[in-house]
Amino acid sequence: MxxxxxxxxxxASILLAQKEQDEFINIQxxxxxxxxxxxxxxxxxxxxxxxGILESYKGxxxxxxxxxxxxxxxxxxxxISIDGDHLLKECILGLPGCGIEKxxxxxxxxxxLRGNLQRLMEDVTLKDLANGNDLRxxxxxxxxxxxxxxxxx
Amino acid sequence: MxxxxxxxxxxASILLAQKEQDEFINIQxxxxxxxxxxxxxxxxxxxxxxxGILESYKGxxxxxxxxxxxxxxxxxxxxISIDGDHLLKECILGLPGCGIEKxxxxxxxxxxLRGNLQRLMEDVTLKDLANGNDLRxxxxxxxxxxxxxxxxx
DNA sequence: CATATTTAAGAGTATTATATCTTAAATATA
DNA sequence: TATATTTAAGATATAATACTCTTAAATATG
Numbered sequence: 001m002x003x004x005x006x007x008x009x010x011x012a013s014i015l016l017a018q019k020e021q022d023e024f025i026n027i028q029x030x031x032x033x034x035x036x037x038x039x040x041x042x043x044x045x046x047x048x049x050x051x052g053i054l055e056s057y058k059g060x061x062x063x064x065x066x067x068x069x070x071x072x073x074x075x076x077x078x079x080i081s082i083d084g085d086h087l088l089k090e091c092i093l094g095l096p097g098c099g100i101e102k103x104x105x106x107x108x109x110x111x112x113l114r115g116n117l118q119r120l121m122e123d124v125t126l127k128d129l130a131n132g133n134d135l136r137x138x139x140x141x142x143x144x145x146x147x148x149x150x151x152x153x
Numbered sequence: 154m155x156x157x158x159x160x161x162x163x164x165a166s167i168l169l170a171q172k173e174q175d176e177f178i179n180i181q182x183x184x185x186x187x188x189x190x191x192x193x194x195x196x197x198x199x200x201x202x203x204x205g206i207l208e209s210y211k212g213x214x215x216x217x218x219x220x221x222x223x224x225x226x227x228x229x230x231x232x233i234s235i236d237g238d239h240l241l242k243e244c245i246l247g248l249p250g251c252g253i254e255k256x257x258x259x260x261x262x263x264x265x266l267r268g269n270l271q272r273l274m275e276d277v278t279l280k281d282l283a284n285g286n287d288l289r290x291x292x293x294x295x296x297x298x299x300x301x302x303x304x305x306x
Numbered sequence: 307c308a309t310a311t312t313t314a315a316g317a318g319t320a321t322t323a324t325a326t327c328t329t330a331a332a333t334a335t336a
Numbered sequence: 337t338a339t340a341t342t343t344a345a346g347a348t349a350t351a352a353t354a355c356t357c358t359t360a361a362a363t364a365t366g
Binding site: 177179180181195196198199202209210211212213214215216217 | 340341342343344345
Binding site: 026027042061 | 310311312313314315
């Protein structure tokens with residue numbers, strides 16, 4: 001449902017919310033903690049920076065940090081920044097004309113469920129996520145090895 | 154959320170449910186009614202046929218038809234046949250170790266919502282969908298032209 | 307000011323998903 | 337039995353996403 005870029009952006013953001021928010025965190029460090037390629041993660045975090053969700057700083061002791069308090073950044077903010085709002089706006093059958101005036105057969109049920117998804121994403125902040133369980137996994141089940149086996153993209 | 158293949162498989166199935174179910178319907182005809190490439194649709198319907206959701210018949214007056222009554226084929230059946238069960242099984246953060254014993258921060262909320270999605274998909278049959286509004290759209294808002302503009306893939 | 311460190315930006319490659327084409331197999335019917 | 341029609345299967349092409357690399361820009365510190 002979410003792209004890999006989005007998932008990694010979320011995981012990195014949650015990790016940032018778990019750390020000291022005054023200092024910039026090195027992307028190399030984040031990538032090794034999350035077991036994600038440095039190059040790939042850098043691109044993703046650039047996107048979050050350009051959306052204003054993160055701030056970055058170049059040079060020694062540089063890195064990225066959250067631009068606001070974790071409690072003010074929602075799951076939805078990050079999804080929208082990376083994957084756009086397609087998921088939250090489109091007809092489940094991909095019909096562009098679908099709407100109240102000309103609903104597709106799934107319209108009502110899907111908009112209701114999508115509303116719940118939207119609400120969930122808006123309600124959950126990085127603060128909530130940071131207080132949950134640790135995202136870092138042991139090596140045997142490192143996300144990247146397994147994601148490649150399990151996920152279709 | 155659903156792949157284009159899946160969306161087209163669903164739309165074709167709904168269309169079949171709206172037609173006479175005793176006779177085989179020509180794929181060429183379906184593709185022009187849905188405004189989807191014949192080649193692409195053929196591949197998709199082959200998948201549904203191999204899953205046993207459709208039956209096909211070669212030669213003159215051949216085509217495809219539903220293998221069961223529309224009321225017995227669910228939205229979920231078609232999604233699973235084409236996109237697999239990833240959406241209904243995986244962690245929203247893509248963490249392979251995520252589960253009751255070792256939940257990710259989104260685990261509880263996501264499994265609840267995913268359960269609703271699963272139930273929605275199981276409850277809705279092709280009969281329900283066929284009785285809803287027409288899926289065929291006018292030319293100006295033909296799915297393919299607009300999907301290409303609106304959808305990311 | 308020179309060097310090392312770190313992100314930014316853009317280009318390049320690889321993989322997967324989407325879409326098309328070609329040939330084969332089945333079958334109706336003339 | 338020959339021909340036309342139609343789906344099946346496999347090959348190819350194109351587009352999107354995932355991922356990597358290189359160079360540039362910013363900046364701390366010796």
